Amino acid sequence: MAQKRNNANRGVSPNPKTTATTSTTTTSSSTTPLPPIPNPSAPIPGSRPTSSHSAATTSAKTSASAPVAQSWDKVVSNLTSHYQKNTPQRTKLVDAFMAFLVVVGVLQFVYCVLAGNYPFNAFLSGFSATVGQFVLTASLRIQTTEGNKKDFPAVSPERAFADYVVCSLILHFFCVNFIN
Amino acid sequence: MSAETLEILADVGKGKSTRSVLRVIILALIAGASIASRLFSVIRFESIIHEFDPWFNFRATKYLVANGFYNFWDWFDDRTWHPLGRVTGGTLYPGLMVTSGAIWHALRALTIPVDIRNVCVLLAPAFSGLTAIAAYLLTNEMTTYNSAGLLAALFMGITPGYISRSVAGSYDNEAIAIFLLVFTFYLWIKALKQGSMLWGAFCALFYGYMVASWGGYAFITCLLPLHAFVLVLMGRYSTRLYVSYTTWYALGTLASMQIPFVGFLPVKTSEHMPALGIFGFLQLLAFLDYVRSAIPSRQFQTFLWLFAGGIFALSLGALVLATSAGVIAPWSGRFYSLWDTGYAKIHIPIIASVSEHQPTAWPAFFFDLNLLIFVFPVGVYLCFQELADEHVFIIVYAVFGSYFAGVMVRLMLTLTPVVCVAGAIAISTILNNYLVAKTPTEEDQQVAEAAEKKGSKSGLKSANKPVVGIYGLWSKILMVGAMAIYLLIFVMHCTWVTSNAYSSPSVVLASRMPDGSQHIIDDYREAYQWLRQNTKEDAKIMSWWDYGYQIGGMADRPTLVDNNTWNNTHIATVGKAMSSREEVSYPIMRQHEVDYVLVVFGGLLGYSGDDINKFLWMVRIAEGIWPDEVSERAFFTPRGEYRVDGEATETMKNSLMYKMSYYNFNNLFPPGQAVDRMRQARLPEVGPSLSTLDEAFTSENWIIRIYKVKDLDNVGRDHISATAFEKGLKKKKATKKKGPRTLRVD
Numbered sequence: 001m002a003q004k005r006n007n008a009n010r011g012v013s014p015n016p017k018t019t020a021t022t023s024t025t026t027t028s029s030s031t032t033p034l035p036p037i038p039n040p041s042a043p044i045p046g047s048r049p050t051s052s053h054s055a056a057t058t059s060a061k062t063s064a065s066a067p068v069a070q071s072w073d074k075v076v077s078n079l080t081s082h083y084q085k086n087t088p089q090r091t092k093l094v095d096a097f098m099a100f101l102v103v104v105g106v107l108q109f110v111y112c113v114l115a116g117n118y119p120f121n122a123f124l125s126g127f128s129a130t131v132g133q134f135v136l137t138a139s140l141r142i143q144t145t146e147g148n149k150k151d152f153p154a155v156s157p158e159r160a161f162a163d164y165v166v167c168s169l170i171l172h173f174f175c176v177n178f179i180n
Numbered sequence: 181m182s183a184e185t186l187e188i189l190a191d192v193g194k195g196k197s198t199r200s201v202l203r204v205i206i207l208a209l210i211a212g213a214s215i216a217s218r219l220f221s222v223i224r225f226e227s228i229i230h231e232f233d234p235w236f237n238f239r240a241t242k243y244l245v246a247n248g249f250y251n252f253w254d255w256f257d258d259r260t261w262h263p264l265g266r267v268t269g270g271t272l273y274p275g276l277m278v279t280s281g282a283i284w285h286a287l288r289a290l291t292i293p294v295d296i297r298n299v300c301v302l303l304a305p306a307f308s309g310l311t312a313i314a315a316y317l318l319t320n321e322m323t324t325y326n327s328a329g330l331l332a333a334l335f336m337g338i339t340p341g342y343i344s345r346s347v348a349g350s351y352d353n354e355a356i357a358i359f360l361l362v363f364t365f366y367l368w369i370k371a372l373k374q375g376s377m378l379w380g381a382f383c384a385l386f387y388g389y390m391v392a393s394w395g396g397y398a399f400i401t402c403l404l405p406l407h408a409f410v411l412v413l414m415g416r417y418s419t420r421l422y423v424s425y426t427t428w429y430a431l432g433t434l435a436s437m438q439i440p441f442v443g444f445l446p447v448k449t450s451e452h453m454p455a456l457g458i459f460g461f462l463q464l465l466a467f468l469d470y471v472r473s474a475i476p477s478r479q480f481q482t483f484l485w486l487f488a489g490g491i492f493a494l495s496l497g498a499l500v501l502a503t504s505a506g507v508i509a510p511w512s513g514r515f516y517s518l519w520d521t522g523y524a525k526i527h528i529p530i531i532a533s534v535s536e537h538q539p540t541a542w543p544a545f546f547f548d549l550n551l552l553i554f555v556f557p558v559g560v561y562l563c564f565q566e567l568a569d570e571h572v573f574i575i576v577y578a579v580f581g582s583y584f585a586g587v588m589v590r591l592m593l594t595l596t597p598v599v600c601v602a603g604a605i606a607i608s609t610i611l612n613n614y615l616v617a618k619t620p621t622e623e624d625q626q627v628a629e630a631a632e633k634k635g636s637k638s639g640l641k642s643a644n645k646p647v648v649g650i651y652g653l654w655s656k657i658l659m660v661g662a663m664a665i666y667l668l669i670f671v672m673h674c675t676w677v678t679s680n681a682y683s684s685p686s687v688v689l690a691s692r693m694p695d696g697s698q699h700i701i702d703d704y705r706e707a708y709q710w711l712r713q714n715t716k717e718d719a720k721i722m723s724w725w726d727y728g729y730q731i732g733g734m735a736d737r738p739t740l741v742d743n744n745t746w747n748n749t750h751i752a753t754v755g756k757a758m759s760s761r762e763e764v765s766y767p768i769m770r771q772h773e774v775d776y777v778l779v780v781f782g783g784l785l786g787y788s789g790d791d792i793n794k795f796l797w798m799v800r801i802a803e804g805i806w807p808d809e810v811s812e813r814a815f816f817t818p819r820g821e822y823r824v825d826g827e828a829t830e831t832m833k834n835s836l837m838y839k840m841s842y843y844n845f846n847n848l849f850p851p852g853q854a855v856d857r858m859r860q861a862r863l864p865e866v867g868p869s870l871s872t873l874d875e876a877f878t879s880e881n882w883i884i885r886i887y888k889v890k891d892l893d894n895v896g897r898d899h900i901s902a903t904a905f906e907k908g909l910k911k912k913k914a915t916k917k918k919g920p921r922t923l924r925v926d
Contacts, residue, residue: 072482128434138422
C-alpha cells in the first residue's frame with residue numbers, strides 16, 4: 001500500500017525498479033522532491049522482500065554473497081567520505097557533541113550493569129538526561145540541515161536553536177528534580 | 181429597511197475580522213452553555229460533593245489547603261485503612277487537588293474569599309468549558325472548515341458521555357483529565373504538523389500534568405506510539421515525526437516520573453513499553469534515513485540487511501533476557517481485564533465488583549452519544565478521504581477508543597472526544613455542501629470533469645474528489661432542515677439526560693411525593709452527622725469499602741477500608757466479618773478495634789444500592805482469601821436462588837450482614853407482615869437477634885443503620901449466653917452449657 005501511494009504521488013520520480021539499477025545521482029535526487037514523505041519503501045526493513053525490489057535484491061545477494069565483507073567495507077568508506085565532504089563544520093560540531101553523549105550514556109549503562117543500580121533515581125535521571133539531550137540535539141541537527149528545509153517551513157535555524165534551549169532547560173529541570 | 185439591514189448583516193458576516201470576532205463570541209457562548217448545563221444538581225439540591233471518590237478528593241484538598249503543599253506531599257493518613265494507614269501523598273494523583281488549591285489561592289490573592297468547597301464543586305464545569313475550547317482547536321487542525329471546530333466544541337460541551345463525569349459536584353480526577361487529554365492530543369497534532377520541538381515540549385508538559393491527574397494517562401502513552409507506528413507502516417516516516425515524537429517521549433517520560441505514585445513505572449511495566457519501543461525504532465529509522473541519503477542504493481541494501489538484522493537480533497535477545505530476569509514486570513490485572521472481559525470475574529473479584537468496570541451495554545452508546553454515534557463513522561470515513569498525518573490520528577484513536585469503550589463502561593469517557601470531533605467533521609461537511617447558495621453552472625461541471633479526466637491519468641482514483649454540486653433548492657432545504665432538526669433533538673436529549681440521569685448527587689436522594697412535589701431523602705448526611713457528634717474522635721467505623729471515603733469525609737472518623745482498594749486482603753477481612761456468624765465476626769472486629777459497624781439498608785424505602793444487594797461481592801471477595809471458611813454456594817438456596825425471606829439459607833440468616841440489616845425490622849409492621857420492599861420478599865415473623873452488637877442509630881428512612889460493638893462481658897461470659905440470660909432463658913442455657921453432669925472429685 002505504501003508503495004502504491006508513493007508511485008501515485010510523484011509521477012516524475014523514477015520507478016523503484018529502475019532505482020535499484022541506476023547510479024548514485026538518481027537515488028539522491030529521488031529523495032529530495034518529496035519532503036513530507038521521504039521514500040517510504042526504504043525505512044521498513046520488513047517490507048523489503050515483498051516489494052518490487054525482490055528481484056533485484058536476490059540478484060544482488062547472489063552476486064554479493066561471497067564478498068560481503070568487501071562490499072561492507074565499500075559501504076563504510078562511501079559513508080565516511082560522503083560525511084566528510086557534505087557536512088558543514090557547524091554540524092560536525094553538533095555531531096561531536098552527540099558522540100560524546102552516546103559515550104557518556106554507554107558509560108552510565110555499563111556502570112549500572114556492573115556496579116548495580118542502587119540509587120535508581122540517580123541512574124535514571126542521569127541516563128535520561130543523556131538520552132534526552134541526544135534526541136534534542138539530533139532534532140536540532142535535523143532542523144538545521146539544509147536538505148530538510150522543506151520539511152520545516154515554520155522553523156528557521158534561529159527558532160530551532162531557541163526551541164532547543166527551552167527544551168533542554170525543561171529536560172534538565174526534571175532531571176535535577178528527579179535525582180533526589 | 182429590512183432588506184438593507186439584511187444586506188448589512190450579510191456584509192458583516194463576510195469580513196474576515198468580523199468572522200473571527202463571531203467565532204470568539206460563539207466559543208465563549210458554547211463554553212458558557214457547557215458550564216450552565218452542568219449546574220442542575222447545584223440548583224436542584226445544593227452545592228455539595230457527589231458520590232464516593234469525590235469525597236476523598238475533597239478531603240485531600242482540604243488537607244492541602246490547610247497544611248500546605250509539602251505536608252500534603254508527605255501525608256501519611258492514619259485515619260484510613262485502620263490499623264495499616266495509607267501513604268496518601270505517595271499513592272494519589274495530586275493534579276486535581278493541586279489545581280483547585282491553586283485556584284483557591286489565586287482567588288484569595290484577588291481578595292475574593294471563596295469556600296474551598298465551592299471551588300471543588302464548580303471545578304468540573306469550569307474545566308468542561310476549557311474542554312470545549314480544546315476540542316475546537318483539535319478539530320481545526322483536521323479540517324479547513326471553521327464550522328467543524330465550533331460544532332465539535334458544542335458537542336464536547338453538552339454530550340452526556342462527558343457530562344456524566346463532570347457535573348457540578350462530581351469532583352473527580354476525570355473532571356480535569358478530559359480537558360488535559362484533548363489538549364494533549366491537540367498539542368501532539370500541532371507538534372507533528374510543524375515538526376517543532378517547542379510544541380513537542382508543550383505536549384510533554386501537558387502529558388505530565390495529565391499523568392499527575394488521572395490513571396487514564398496510559399491511554400495517551402499507548403495511543404501516541406500507536407499513531408507513530410501506523411504512520412511508519414504507511415510509509416510516512418518523516419523527520420517531523422522524529423522530532424515531535426522523540427521530544428515528547430524524552431520530556432514526557434521524565435515529567436511523568438516526577439509523580440511519586442507513578443515513579444519508576446514508565447521504565448518497568450509493560451504498559452509503557454510500546455512507547456519506549458517506538459522511541460528506539462524511530463532512532464533507527466532516522467539513522468537509516470540519513471545513511472540512505474548518503475550512499476548508493478545497491479550498497480544501502482547490503483547495509484540495511486546487515487544492520488537491521490543485527491539490531492533485530494540484539495533487541496530480541498535483550499527483550500527475552502529482561503523478561504525472563506523479571507526486569508520488566510508482567511501486565512497488571514486491570515490491564516488483562518481490558519483484553520479478556522471475563523478475566524477479572526474469575527481472578528480478581530475486587531475489580532469486577534466495581535460497577536464502572538463492567539462491559540458497556542449497547543444502549544449506553546446511544547444514551548451517551550445520541551446522534552453522534554451515527555455520524556461518527558461518517559466522520560471517520562471523511563478522514564480516510566483526506567488521510568494526512570492528523571487524520572490517521574483520528575482513525576487510530578477511533579478504532580482504539582471504540583474497542584475500549586466497549587470493554588469498560590468508564591472508558592466511554594475516552595471515546596467521547598473523538599466521537600465529537602469526527603461527528604463535527606461529518607456534520608459540517610454536510611452543511612457546507614448543502615448550505616451553499618449558488619447552484620453550479622454547466623461550465624463548472626465541465627471544468628470539473630476535465631480536471632477529473634486529467635487527474636485520473638496521473639494519480640489514484642480516490643485522491644481526486646469529484647466536484648458535485650447540489651442543483652435543486654428543495655433538496656438543499658430538505659437536507660439542511662433535517663440536520664437542523666437532528667441537532668435540536670440532540671440538544672434536547674442531552675439536556676434531558678443531564679437533568680434526569682447524571683445530576684443526582686447520590687448522597688442526597690430525591691423522590692416524588694404523591695402530589696408531585698419533591699421530597700429529599702437525606703439519610704446519609706443524617707447518619708454521618710450523628711457519627712460526628714455522638715462518637716469519640718477516634719472511633720473506628722467498619723463498613724463495606726464503598727462508604728469508606730464518605731465516612732472519612734463527612735463523619736471524619738477512621739475507617740477500616742475505603743474506595744482506594746489497594747489491599748485486597750484487608751477488604752476480604754471486612755467481607756468475612758460481614759458474611760460470617762457472630763461468633764466468627766466478633767473476634768475479627770475486636771482484633772481490628774472496631775467501635776461501630778455501619779450498614780446501608782434499602783428494604784424500607786426500596787433503595788437498590790444497599791448492602792444486601794452488594795452482599796454477594798463481599799462473600800466472593802472473602803471466599804477468594806478464605807475458600808474453606810466462606811462459601812458463596814452456602815448463600816444460595818438449593819434451587820440456586822438468592823433469597824432473604826423465610827426460605828433463605830441458614831448461612832444467610834446467620835450472617836452478620838443479614839442480621840444487621842433486618843434487626844428489629846419486623847417491629848415496624850403488624851406481626852407477620854414485614855415486607856422488604858426492595859426485594860419484594862415477605863420476611864419471617866421472628867426477626868434475627870443480635871448478641872454482640874447494639875443498635876446505636878437508624879436513620880429516618882432506615883437507609884443507614886449503625887451498630888455499636890459490645891465490649892467484653894463484665895462477668896466473663898460469652899455474648900450469646902449473656903443475651904440469653906437477659907432474655908430469661910437461663911434454664912435452657914444452663915443445661916446446654918454445662919452438658920452432662922459429672923461428679924465432683926476434688
